[in-house]
Amino acid sequence: MTAEAAVKYVTEIPEEEVTRVSEWINSEEYKEKNFARQALVINPAHACQPLGAELAAHGFEGTLPFVHGSQGCASYYRSTFNRHFREPAPAVSDSMTEDGAVFGGQNNLHEGLENAYTIYKPKMMAIFTSCMPEVIGDDLTAFIKNARNKGIVPQHYPLPYANTPSFNGSHVHGYDAMLLSILQTLTEGKKIEGRCTGKLNLIAGFDANTGNYREYKRILKEIGIPYTLLADISESFDSPLDGTYRAYPGGTPLEDAADSINGKVTLTVAPYASAKTFNWIKDNFSGKHISMPTPFGVEKTDQFLMTLAKEFGKPIPESLKAERGRAVDAMTDAHQYIHGKKFALYGDPDYLTGYVTFLLEMGARPYHILCSKGTKKLEKELQALLDGSPYGAGCKIYINKDLWHMRSLLMTDPVDAVIGDTHGKFMARDAKVPLFRFGFPIFDRVNLHRAPLIGYQGAINMLTAICNKFIDIRDETCDDRNFEMMR
């Protein structure tokens, strides 16, 4: 071999090669290869547990989320919430580094607790782990006990903590774990024989739509049901701008959360995002315990209202009946723009069941349903929803697949639109269909987290966004001679 031949030159990929592969990645053959993947995950639609834990922590009065682990993790969670809500997300980390890996994280935790307690004056610190302490096996129970004994924080200062390893589950599970720990901590010793607050405890689960929380509260007020919304982020992540920064602008009052154990009814509308918490509540809380799907669409909202009315012995007020009527009116008026249209959906389990319910009510087809972190139970529930409607026929469910799988589906078996979060925008553009951003995170549109998706108003909001987009597309793409005044 000559010296000349040994030189490796910079190569350019020929145009025809790019074209060939561009076509190939849209093919049935590619789809098969893509679905045969065993190890590589491409564009997953879920984050890791601690992110969810942080969201739950932000839902309580005066609470500072505290990440036990590497500094960078805390920065990533905070940035993610900053970008989605366009709001501050105060949280600290105990900044573990190499020496933490060797000696364990107790020193970091203790120093961190002392500093955070003194500087940020929280009413509660919610501690959760990222990868590093989980791998080295830090014992949070012991560390926290030692912190109290050393006087770093007062003996009875609330320090709920949750193990949220990132190599297990998703943000949804982290939310559940932190919520459980917060409720266990706050309600400890608060159960009083014979006491009933007369209140509803409502659990909304990992829901990054502040409008939904406001909507739950409005509906409960309308019926006249006293309530405690557990992990209420409506103010924490949607606070007014008036020239003053407040680190903890909202959240469920700690006293109310503590007294929730004596509640009349505890209702979760997020069976997947609060499974562990709810199980524990069933064994420990007074009153009745009810689990039902997130009230997306008319039927599920009906079910939600009827349950509340029954349990609290209150009639559903005329105002909400009128709201229902308006939603049905809006759906009937607009169904023609969406009937029979095929949708690809991805997101968290509770949201997915909601999308499917709503689409089927509109006569649309939830054609590809994908959850990148789901269970057999979810698959069965989604299948039951599909089986219950003629519009569910031929629709398919993909559990533990990612958005690169979804892209293959969009290319080989096309749909009219995609519902999901911002991360789907590239595949939706490749497939030349619109993406409706109803989930989390939404980084590239403003204010969507402020518009409720649940309840009758939520149904109106969803159908308004979807139907008008289809009408926009028609207007933008039709021939001039078909460009009409009326649609």
Added chain:
Amino acid sequence: MSEETKKKLDGITMESTQAMIDAAMEIYPDKAKKKRAPHLAPNAGEGACVKSNRKTVPGIMSARGCAYAGAKGVVWGPIRDMVHVSHGPVGCGWYSWGTRRNLVTGVNGVSQFAMQFTSDFQEKDIVYGGDKKLRTLLEEAHELFPLAKGISVLSECPVGLIGDDINSVAKTASKDLDIPVIPCNCEGFRGVSQSLGHHISNDTIRDHIIGTREFREPASPYDIALIGDYNIGGDVWSVKPLLEEIGLNVKAVWTGDGELEKIAATHTVKLNLIHCYRSMNYMCRVMEEKYGIPWVEFNFFGPTKIRESLRKIAEYFDDYIKERVEAVIAKYDPIMQAVIDEYRPRLEGKTVMLYVGGLRPRHTVNAYADLGMTVVGSGYEFAHGDDYERTSPEMPEATVIYDDASEHELEQFVNELRPDLVGSGIKEKYLFQKMGIPFRQMHSWDYSGPYHAYNGFPIFARDIDMAVNSPTWKLVNAPF
């Protein structure tokens, strides 16, 4: 820095700034106070007046990221023709997916791979190790993305803790698949900030990439490489044409919209032009030592510094380049003056506080000065001593300089100094906006850009004016 801005500022003295620092530290526990105090100081004009590159104090709200963030988000992520695998649990890759705005050309998933590739570690991978999975994953990536020129493997915390040997997996896979597979041991727990991630990444480029390719076309005396520009908001696409306009051939860009093989052939250029000194100075030093390539720092923010930098670059070349530089300056000066004439009247005398990553706290000081604004406080998330040495002379006397500032400290300083604008990152943005203070994200150009070079300055000026003078700020106080 222009004479005009060098002067002392009214009401800001060494004593007043020190008093402000002391007041901010009052609520700290003793140990935290002792650790934080050396990181905050009034600008003494010469030398690095603050301590830097130390561990973040636990429990203090820091804006810092980690070594992985430096490797994935900054150095490797922007190389467009490679698959970058976030090796470990799902989160790190997910959070760093498309959030640093390094724009790229090419077809998504075909000739450009700005996607999220991860091994999505599960418990069993922690217990049994992830090496086998990695091997399978590399084969799958190669099969599904045949035009990818290489694969980087960026390890997350657990990988280093359980003792996986990604280096050996990468080595055999590279041979078997016949493409470069680059292992980068950038676990987040290493070091104290993003900075170590840059360094580790640079070392992997040195060990695995540089010198492995050559350009096909003949060398010219005007071949240069652009180092440390990550194409935030299209910055590279503003800088590259300008360098070409002065007669230079930009052979490789590190690493915004970068290509692996061009980076591999950088050792044949005549000069390295470095923008982000913090993230890439190691590589310039390596190429200087090994291949005798000189390097020069430049600053393309605002016409004053662009002019100064172009002339500095021209010094490395012949009269041909020098003449073209003068011609370019003569061409753009009036255009830039028109921008200044438009915006300066609305911005004159306004003050700014900066808190950014590795170069902008000093590089943008004069761009503000070009618009008549004064920077009254500046600091870095992850700088080292040499960065602060370069910062002091740029800043007015006695203004406050902060290293790895906590949110509490920044909040106190902003409360005290009440600047007309804060330029920092996403984690600080909404805090200061709640206080009613105009803000621009200076890591990401707040989803605008480019800000570099002559094409960037008009956009910078427009954005700063838009932020400071937005009528929305007048609505903050309710009339009732």
